[in-house]
Amino acid sequence: MMATDLLKKQHRKAEELFKKLEKGGRMTAGTLDDLATDLIAHMAIENEIFYPAVRSVQPDLIAEAIEEHAVAEFELKRLIATNPKDKAFAPRLKVLQELIEHHVEEEERDLFPKIEKALGGARSTELVAAMQQRFKEIKADDTLSLLFKGAKSADERSRAADLATAT
Numbered sequence: 001m002m003a004t005d006l007l008k009k010q011h012r013k014a015e016e017l018f019k020k021l022e023k024g025g026r027m028t029a030g031t032l033d034d035l036a037t038d039l040i041a042h043m044a045i046e047n048e049i050f051y052p053a054v055r056s057v058q059p060d061l062i063a064e065a066i067e068e069h070a071v072a073e074f075e076l077k078r079l080i081a082t083n084p085k086d087k088a089f090a091p092r093l094k095v096l097q098e099l100i101e102h103h104v105e106e107e108e109r110d111l112f113p114k115i116e117k118a119l120g121g122a123r124s125t126e127l128v129a130a131m132q133q134r135f136k137e138i139k140a141d142d143t144l145s146l147l148f149k150g151a152k153s154a155d156e157r158s159r160a161a162d163l164a165t166a167t
């Protein structure tokens with residue numbers, strides 16, 4: 001498997017979860033947790049492993065991608081701090097979905113094809129192993145507290161969430 005194939009697989013999974021969330025219903029809270037932990041782990045393996053390894057191929061696109069991750073993280077934080085019954089939930093979900101769609105489209109259309117050409121097979125296999133390992137580690141951690149910058153207790157997290165949604 002190419003490093004970009006692993007990332008594309010994760011993109012498809014996020015799209016599925018967004019579709020489920022759009023429909024709403026009883027499973028919303030669990031689906032939202034899945035989406036949040038997947039997105040956090042996905043952006044982390046790109047930021048920590050994939051982007052640094054391929055930066056020299058397309059430095060400008062990588063710099064933009066890092067900024068887009070930061071914006072997505074901001075909106076994700078607002079979304080998971082929002083009760084699905086609140087009227088702010090739908091617009092926050094929509095904006096996050098649009099940000100991610102745009103970002104994924106640029107990665108898959110502009111960035112990944114160039115990287116696939118530049119990366120050797122052995123290097124790509126190495127990256128896949130490192131990213132899979134790190135993805136698992138992050139998912140096993142308390143990922144949501146990672147998003148709230150180390151807020152460990154529910155109390156600290158809810159304060160961080162209040163800050164995130166303050167208007």
Ligand SMILES: [Fe+2]
Binds near residue numbers: 007011042046104107
């Ligand atoms: Fe990605």
Ligand SMILES: [Fe+2]
Binds near residue numbers: 107
């Ligand atoms: Fe990305």
